[in-house]
Amino acid sequence: MSVREFRVEFADADLKDLRDRLAQTRWPDAGTVSDWSQGVPLDYQRELCGYWADGYDLRRVERLLNAHRQYLTEIDGVDVHFLHARSPHAEAIPLILTHGWPGSVIEFIKVVEPLTNPEAHGGTRADAFHVVVPSLPGYGFSGHPRDTGWNIPRVARAWAELMSRLGYDRYAAAGTDWGSLVSASIGQQDIARVIGLHLTAAICSPEAIMGQPDPTPVEIEDMQGMGHYAAQENGYNLIQSTRPQSLGYGLADSPAMQAAWVVEKFMGWSDCDGHPENVFTKDDLLDNVMTYWMTNSGTSSARLYWEAMADVHTVLEPVPAPTGYSVYPKDIYRVSERVARTRFHDLRYYRRVERGGHFAAFERPESYTDEVRSAFRVITGRG
Numbered sequence: 001m002s003v004r005e006f007r008v009e010f011a012d013a014d015l016k017d018l019r020d021r022l023a024q025t026r027w028p029d030a031g032t033v034s035d036w037s038q039g040v041p042l043d044y045q046r047e048l049c050g051y052w053a054d055g056y057d058l059r060r061v062e063r064l065l066n067a068h069r070q071y072l073t074e075i076d077g078v079d080v081h082f083l084h085a086r087s088p089h090a091e092a093i094p095l096i097l098t099h100g101w102p103g104s105v106i107e108f109i110k111v112v113e114p115l116t117n118p119e120a121h122g123g124t125r126a127d128a129f130h131v132v133v134p135s136l137p138g139y140g141f142s143g144h145p146r147d148t149g150w151n152i153p154r155v156a157r158a159w160a161e162l163m164s165r166l167g168y169d170r171y172a173a174a175g176t177d178w179g180s181l182v183s184a185s186i187g188q189q190d191i192a193r194v195i196g197l198h199l200t201a202a203i204c205s206p207e208a209i210m211g212q213p214d215p216t217p218v219e220i221e222d223m224q225g226m227g228h229y230a231a232q233e234n235g236y237n238l239i240q241s242t243r244p245q246s247l248g249y250g251l252a253d254s255p256a257m258q259a260a261w262v263v264e265k266f267m268g269w270s271d272c273d274g275h276p277e278n279v280f281t282k283d284d285l286l287d288n289v290m291t292y293w294m295t296n297s298g299t300s301s302a303r304l305y306w307e308a309m310a311d312v313h314t315v316l317e318p319v320p321a322p323t324g325y326s327v328y329p330k331d332i333y334r335v336s337e338r339v340a341r342t343r344f345h346d347l348r349y350y351r352r353v354e355r356g357g358h359f360a361a362f363e364r365p366e367s368y369t370d371e372v373r374s375a376f377r378v379i380t381g382r383g
Contacts, residue, residue, distance in 0.1 A: 003165060006070040006081060008062045008141065010294055015058045018255055018293065022053040025256045036267055036274070037232075040260045048263065049256050051282050052289075060283065061290045064109055070141075073165060075158045078150070079143035081105075082134035084166065087116040092128035093195060093376060094168040096159055096186075100177020101240075101301055102262040103359060104140045104291040105133045107176070110365035115372065122366075126382045127373040129172075134162060136178060138300035140291040145300070151311040152178070156185035160193070172379075174198035174372060176360060178304065184344075185314065187321030196322035196348070196379035198372050200360050201333045205316045208342040209335060218352075222334040229332045233268055236261070240305035248299025251292075258298050259289045269358035271330035279363050288362075316343065324349030324375025326368075330357035349375040 027046065031038040068083045083105060086092075095115065099107045108131075114121035115129045135142040137150050137158070159182065163171045172195040173183040180201040187197045209226070212219060239247055250257045263276060263285050272278040276285060292298050308315075323344040327334050329352070337350040351374070353360075353367055361368040376382070 003071050003073045006072045006141070008065045008070070010059065010062060014294065018058065019053050021253075021255050022049050025049065025254065027256075036264070040264050040267075045256065045260055048259060048282060048285070052255070052259065052286050056283060056286050058290075061106070061287050061294075064106070064287060068109075068112060072141075073162065074143075075161050076154070077147070078137045078145050078158075080134055080137065080158060080162060081141035082132055082162065083108075083112065085112050085116045085131045085133075087128040087130050089125055089128040092116070092130045093380070094132065094163065094166075094171035095129040095372075096132045096134065096163060096171060096173050096183075097361075098134065098159070098173070098175035098179030098182045099136065099139075100175070100179050101139075101304065102265050102288070102292070103177065103362070104288050105135050106288045106291055107359055107362040108133045109362075111361050111369050111372075114365070114369045118373070121369070123369075123373055126377070129372075129376075130168070132163065132166065134159065135291075136182075136301070136304065138303060139297055140295055144297065145303075148307065150304070151307045151314075152181045153185050153189065153311070153314055155182050156189055159186060160190045163193075169193065170195055172196050172198070172376060176200045177358065178308075181308075181315055184319045184323075187319045187323065188317060191321055194321050196324065196376060197319070198324045198326070198349075198375045200326055200328060200331060200358075200368075202323075202325045202335055202340040202344055203315045203333065204335055204339050204343045208339050212336075212339060216336065219336045219339070222336065225332070225334060233265075233332060236265070237305060240302040241309040242306070244299060244302035244306050247302055251298025251302070252296055255289075255293050258293050259286070261298070262289050262292065266359065269330070269332050270363050271328070271355050271357040272363075279357075284362070319344050320346060322346045322348050322379045324371075324379060325351075326360070326371040326375065327352045328356035328358070328360050328364075329353065331360075332358055349378045 030042040118127035180199040267276040
């Protein structure tokens with residue numbers, strides 16, 4: 001039941017090992033195309049890894065995370081790492097923010113201060129949140145599960161326990177990717193305590209998506225986007241949900257492999273007009289990659305897909321909790337309001353945002369902050 005303080009501290013030997021491995025990378029042939037359709041282009045990957053070895057500050061992630069209060073607590077046999085930032089306003093809403101893959105707690109670093117201290121960032125006292133940002137089990141600085149069964153409902157129960165340990169009798173949940181699914185599961189299992197949810201992916205059944213009469217042009221565009229994802233962007237899912245261990249030998253051994261496996265998605269899933277550095281800096285990209293490499297969590301994070309696909313029916317069950325849904329135009333999964341209502345039975349806020357993609361809090365933090373505030377103003381009646 002104990003909650004222990006935690007700081008990120010990288011060993012000098014581990015940082016030297018990273019540089020040595022980058023220097024000794026055996027590079028493949030260049031692709032036979034000039035774009036990203038076969039994966040990360042060789043020229044860009046060499047440029048990024050060269051910067052990682054010789055330009056990037058390898059202790060930057062230490063400073064980013066250690067600027068916030070961090071803790072570990074053991075839940076169900078696994079250490080859970082989390083950031084905990086309390087608002088100066090006692091009446092602030094406790095909010096647990098959950099990342100996905102290939103993200104990390106780094107995704108939310110840019111929104112912690114605006115959410116906890118809104119008056120300094122264009123909001124009002126009524127917009128304040130006490131923010132908790134955990135690393136998923138098997139991700140980043142959380143422990144790696146040693147038994148099977150760590151699926152989405154189990155993570156949701158762990159988050160409910162975490163909020164209890166922090167003294168929050170009532171709380172809200174938000175997230176993206178796996179974080180949307182975890183938040184939705186909280187909205188199923190902890191309905192007596194959850195104030196509401198904010199999601200950037202409202203996963204619904206294929207029957208609900210395809211079965212709507214007279215689909216609108218926007219709904220047709222959404223279905224086309226999901227078709228593109230299934231045909232061109234879903235290979236990682238098939239691998240990680242079936243053979244995460246085999247993939248893991250490359251992720252654990254090669255920082256170039258770990259970087260390519262992650263950064264490709266920041267290009268393909270962001271509103272970046274064909275290049276990730278149109279919205280992220282190299283430092284942004286590598287900050288996130290470092291949370292995988294330095295903790296050797298490439299394999300353990302991939303294993304969540306294997307767990308979740310064995311229990312996939314839970315992502316289709318109804319969610320009774322009050323819900324807000326922000327649809328970003330370049331997200332990999334988008335549904336209309338009427339489709340969302342087939343699963344989220346108390347959908348109180350729905351908005352299509354003008355710009356942004358899958359990593360909204362990281363890519364467009366001001367927009368994401370505004371969406372979270374707006375959703376909970378409606379859900380709570382505070383605005």
